[in-house]
Amino acid sequence: MIRYIFSGILIFALLSTACGGQSEPSAEPAMEQTTEIAEDAGNESVPPRASASRLRVATTTSLYDTGLWSYLEPMFEEEYGVELDVLYAGTGKALEWGRRGDVDVITVHSRSREEQFVQEGYGLERVTFAYNYFLIVGSPDDPAGLEGMTPEDAFTTLMQNGEEIFVSRGDDSGTHGKEKAIWTVAGYDYEDVRTSGDWYVEGGSGMGPTLVMADEMSAYTLSDMGTFIAYRSDLDLEPVVDQGDILLNVYSVLEVTSSRNPEMAANLREFLTSETVQELIGNYGVDEYGIQLFTPCAGLDM
Amino acid sequence: MDQLLEGFRIALDMIISGDPVVFSIAFRTLMISVTATVIAALIFIPVGCLIHFNRFRGKRFLVSIIQTLFSVPTVLVGMLVFLLISRAGPLGSLGMLFSPGAIVLGEVLLIAPIIAGLTISALSGMGRDISDTALSLGAGQLQMILKVLSESRYMVLTAVLMGFGRAVSEIGVAIIVGGNISGYTRTLTTAIALGVGKGETAASIALGMILLALAMIVSVTVNTLQHSEKR
Numbered sequence: 001m002i003r004y005i006f007s008g009i010l011i012f013a014l015l016s017t018a019c020g021g022q023s024e025p026s027a028e029p030a031m032e033q034t035t036e037i038a039e040d041a042g043n044e045s046v047p048p049r050a051s052a053s054r055l056r057v058a059t060t061t062s063l064y065d066t067g068l069w070s071y072l073e074p075m076f077e078e079e080y081g082v083e084l085d086v087l088y089a090g091t092g093k094a095l096e097w098g099r100r101g102d103v104d105v106i107t108v109h110s111r112s113r114e115e116q117f118v119q120e121g122y123g124l125e126r127v128t129f130a131y132n133y134f135l136i137v138g139s140p141d142d143p144a145g146l147e148g149m150t151p152e153d154a155f156t157t158l159m160q161n162g163e164e165i166f167v168s169r170g171d172d173s174g175t176h177g178k179e180k181a182i183w184t185v186a187g188y189d190y191e192d193v194r195t196s197g198d199w200y201v202e203g204g205s206g207m208g209p210t211l212v213m214a215d216e217m218s219a220y221t222l223s224d225m226g227t228f229i230a231y232r233s234d235l236d237l238e239p240v241v242d243q244g245d246i247l248l249n250v251y252s253v254l255e256v257t258s259s260r261n262p263e264m265a266a267n268l269r270e271f272l273t274s275e276t277v278q279e280l281i282g283n284y285g286v287d288e289y290g291i292q293l294f295t296p297c298a299g300l301d302m
Numbered sequence: 303m304d305q306l307l308e309g310f311r312i313a314l315d316m317i318i319s320g321d322p323v324v325f326s327i328a329f330r331t332l333m334i335s336v337t338a339t340v341i342a343a344l345i346f347i348p349v350g351c352l353i354h355f356n357r358f359r360g361k362r363f364l365v366s367i368i369q370t371l372f373s374v375p376t377v378l379v380g381m382l383v384f385l386l387i388s389r390a391g392p393l394g395s396l397g398m399l400f401s402p403g404a405i406v407l408g409e410v411l412l413i414a415p416i417i418a419g420l421t422i423s424a425l426s427g428m429g430r431d432i433s434d435t436a437l438s439l440g441a442g443q444l445q446m447i448l449k450v451l452s453e454s455r456y457m458v459l460t461a462v463l464m465g466f467g468r469a470v471s472e473i474g475v476a477i478i479v480g481g482n483i484s485g486y487t488r489t490l491t492t493a494i495a496l497g498v499g500k501g502e503t504a505a506s507i508a509l510g511m512i513l514l515a516l517a518m519i520v521s522v523t524v525n526t527l528q529h530s531e532k533r
Contacts, residue, residue: 054486056400070484083399087481102387102399170384209499234501258389260397 009301035073054083055264060101062204063251064088066293068284072277079183085243087255088206090121090173104259105223105266105268109174109188109224109251128302129272130281130294131250134178135228137211138164138220146220154185156222159188162199165219169210170202179222211235222247226293230285250302251294271296306505312504313511322507326513331489332404335470338409342469343462347416350461352423352445355433363421372417376474383408383479393530400481405489408475413465420461424454456531460524467520 034053063069067087077084089097093106098106099122106123108114114126136146138156144164146154158166169176181189194201203210207227213222215235228239241247253272256267271277278296285293316324353364355531387390387398387407398404428450437447451458473491480487482496497506 073484083486085483085486087400087480087483099390101394206499208501212499213500231501 012209026168026230051259053261054085055105055261055268056087056103056269057105058087058094058095058249059107060091060096060109061208062109062224062227063107063207064099064286065208066230068226068281068294071278072272073285075277076268076271082264082267084268085111088133090169090206091177092172095122098254098256101256101258104256104261104265105270106254106256107251108254109249110177111250111256113174113177114252114254122257124257126145126252126254127269127273127298128250128300129278129298131248131297131302132225132250132292132294133241133242134175134222134224134247136220137214137228137237138240139218139224139236140238142238143239144220145238149241151241151246152239153183154241155182155188158185158199159193159196162225163198165199165214165217166211167200167201167203167214167217167219167221168194169205169207169222170266171206172235173207175207175222175224178246178249181223185246187249207278211237216268226285229293231273231292232289248302309503310505312500314402316504316508317511318382321505322506324508324512326431326485327488327490327493327509329511330402331470332493332516334405334489335409335466338406338469339462339466340412341406342417342465343415345410346418347421347451347458347462348413350418350424351451353355353418354422354425355447356368357444360424365419366530368415368419368422372419374412374415376412376472377478378474379408379412380475381473383411383442386400387479399479400483402480402487404479404530405476405487408479409469412472416468417461417465424457424461426452427457428454433503460527463520463527467517470516470520 012210044190057069059069063090064086069088071082073086075166076082087094087097087103091110091113094103094106094108095113097103097118099120106117107129111126114123117123118126118170134151135152138144138146143266144154144157144161146157168179181195183190201213201217203213205213207223208231210221211223211231212235213219218236220240221237228237253269255269257260259265260282270283278298281294282292282296285291315429334511353361373416377459383404386406387393387396389395389397389399398407402507432450432453436449471491473489473495476482476487476489476491477492477495480492482488488496490509494506494509497503498508
């Protein structure tokens with residue numbers, strides 16, 4: 001008899017946790033949304049287009065690792081009364097999520113691939129909103145003597161020496177794409193570089209972890225300026241090459257055609273390119289790092 | 303070493319002072335894994351019974367397949383669930399990707415073999431005398447199964463706890479189909495992975511200690527159960 005009571009209690013306990021567990025996660029965001037929408041009703045500056053669902057933005061890791069998205073996210077959520085889900089991935093993966101219809105908006109940095117994405121009908125329009133530059137960074141003693149070289153010459157030197165380690169993102173990201181473009185301009189076939197020896201390391205992770213890896217290995221790597229500055233205090237790496245037109249790094253926003261929430265996606269594009277937010281992007285990190293991380297450039301053709 | 307010690311000190315502070323971010327991540331992780339474990343138990347304990355109490359061709363083959371899947375790579379399950387529930391996939395219309403529900407689904411599939419397989423082992427360990435006695439005393443098939451199940455309850459509960467242990471500590475499913483969205487699908491493991499990459503050592507250690515504490519609770523409970531089984 002006691003055994004039956006025991007099993008009964010067990011089953012009851014399991015069932016009640018099941019119900020609790022299932023209802024909690026779904027009830028929580030729903031409640032948050034209603035309160036936020038209710039609060040926004042009193043805010044007349046921007047008429048919010050209330051929406052029950054969540055908006056998903058896939059962003060390149062550099063905009064995530066610098067903390068820019070964590071800074072902008074609550075502002076957008078408050079202004080438009082929507083839960084914004086920020087997913088970070090390399091440009092390649094972010095665009096793939098867009099192709100599959102799994103995200104509503106994409107913020108990435110690879111012009112040719114973005115234009116292809118729009119041309120194939122997956123995205124509405126490529127709208128630029130910020131830029132900075134890529135840097136080749138390395139340990140302060142600069143063992144390969146790259147300082148003062150053009151990016152192309154610096155890469156050529158690394159390839160010819162085959163001694164100093166270079167950590168590549170190796171993840172099909174925008175930064176990885178830029179690295180390949182520099183190899184091409186330097187006159188190398190990327191496959192040859194990739195397979196040329198132990199000096200070339202494919203990290204396979206985001207910008208932040210790649211910088212940490214390069215630091216641990218006293219290696220060179222190609223980094224966007226924003227992430228490098230945000231991580232600089234924890235790293236023993238210095239910029240060695242920071243001049244060259246090829247190092248330009250432009251971020252743009254794309255609305256995904258198949259979004260189920262196209263109005264809110266348009267809101268996010270407007271938000272990022274609005275005067276107020278452009279100013280915030282331009283000032284982001286200046287107090288903390290004493291240097292501008294991003295230059296606003298809403299809608300410029302670059 | 304200093305960095306590690308300093309990290310531990312701040313981590314302890316965070317846990318003692320009840321840091322809201324750390325605890326909301328821990329609570330969310332617990333909710334997701336408990337939900338997944340309960341759903342998996344409700345479905346796959348009966349499935350285990352069904353397999354054990356029926357004779358059919360290929361039964362041993364099926365059981366060995368289930369046992370092989372005990373150690374199925376979590377990223378493989380994550381990838382399969384991603385392809386299944388991505389909007390371009392067959393279940394895309396549910397819009398489940400990048401939600402806590404997606405992680406629950408993945409974890410249910412991940413621990414299903416453990417729960418079904420260990421249930422089968424538990425029942426096999428009981429011998430035929432209990433089922434034979436029950437049947438000879440006039441019990442129906444269902445009554446007999448419930449009787450054997452209740453006799454092996456500690457082992458079955460161990461199976462459930464093993465499943466929970468795997469669910470709470472996995473990262474492959476959570477990062478691929480959850481997406482590590484702050485405040486929504488960020489779990490202990492995905493938060494640690496992100497935190498280490500960002501150099502946020504203290505928070506990662508705090509999260510790691512909570513994860514370890516959860517694993518210890520499971521392991522101590524399993525040991526206690528097996529001890530009372532022997533008595």
